[in-house]
Amino acid sequence: MLKKRVVLTFPKETVEQPITYHLIKNYDLMVNILSAKINPDEEGRLVIEISGQRKNLDNGINYIKGLGVTIQPLAQDVKWKEDRCTHCTACIPLCPSHALMLDRVTMKVSFDSDHCILCGFCLKACPYQAVEILY
């Protein structure tokens, strides 16, 4: 069983494709939608966690790519700038997936992009513009 968190960017013309349905039905994958939105240019952006057998996962990803949908690991979309962070911890209570973590001995903040679900709560909470999400 393999698990991946990916960001799918749908060009305007593919927005109406029932991709999630096909991933589940045809490729036997578990799909957990972490966030979904359509921007003003009508491009769709879906953050999902997909898990299943390696072969199914590869096939599913190839199916997505074949549709002209861009797929990339979630980690590439969010940036925590360590040099901007002052470890104030304002973000800590707001981060729902504990991607932003506080070591209570050193009182230093760290970021684990594997746990980030791109909710964006930290963007508004960070006074130092230390988090950046590239849309």
Added chain:
Amino acid sequence: MAKTIAQINDRIKKGEAVVVTAEEIIDLVNKKGVKQTAKEVDVVTTATFGPMCSSGIYFNFGHSKPRIKAQKVWLNNVPAYAGLGAVDTYLGATELPENDPTNTIYPGEFKYGGGHIIEELVAGKDIRLKAISYRTDCYPRKELETWINIKDLNEVVLFNPRNCYQNYNVAVNLSDKVCYTYLGVLQPRLGNAIYCSAGQLSPLLNDPLYLTIGLGSRIFLGGGIGYVVWQGTQHNPDVVRGENKVPKRPAGTLAVIGDLKQMNSQWLRGVSMTGYGVTMAVGIGIPIPILNEEICQYTAVKDSQIYAPVIDYSRVYPEREPDVLAEVNYAQLKSGKIIIQDKEVPTGALSSYAKAREIANILKEWIQGGKFTLTEPVQLLPSVDSGITCQPLNERP
């Protein structure tokens, strides 16, 4: 046996002074007792790093040819105060750029302002200066636009009318919608709590009755050397205190000054508070001379003995109501959750404990290395019995 600051300075110069941080003194007093520790330790270093709105710089940018008596000044399109001498100006940390959308699209982002300019200036970046004026016989020029750099300014001085609050409110939100405040984003229905103090490391919490910190105290300011020059605005010593004399409400404050040219942008950081505005985070470290056992005992205060009031920022704070929801201590706040109205509320801070710890250690090294000696205050801050209080505004028709 009591010590004097002169004796401590002698030991500093010889490289013999015993210096510990306000964290380290806690264990020492615990192990050896206050009597022995007071004998052995010369200086305790305290520190804080957090947003401090009443901060800013004044500077003299030099006379242009021909001369201008700057009437209005902008730095990177952010207005600075020019009602001083011809080419003297003051830039406040919370000043916003002209035409900033503020909260017209709520909540506003407030990405740039006075605090960010000060950070950039200290970092050595060029800043665009624009000045306008009217013509006089001695100052004929009406417009000036140029680049300035910190290294070319005659004097550039960080002068903060209120820093270093002795304790602070813990902000929560009892309403049903998100509140955007100067203490950060508060989730509805007690979704989170935000505090802003270094607690056991914080300068004025380690000298609760202002026995050593006063006018002329030499301090770590923004990575350089600065001085306490007055009590800060809203200095309010006569608040409810614990048996350990530590105030349970925001109390004393400091006005501080220092040459910006020797500071470092790591310790002066522009701050953007969503839906509120801009400000600047300032790093301050203050040495406390251990002159006697009483002073030593105060520096041994720990997080679990320092209490802060929990205030509702959706109604109570803006309406200037007196209600305090609860008192919690900094050990509870730093644990990550507090209990308010039977609800577990996750906590976050605006003040960086990690940075405060770093500053306390830098100051310790400076003193140990003989680079930094202590000063005798020329006057102590107004204390509990001074009659000085922070008055609210009584509006008159």
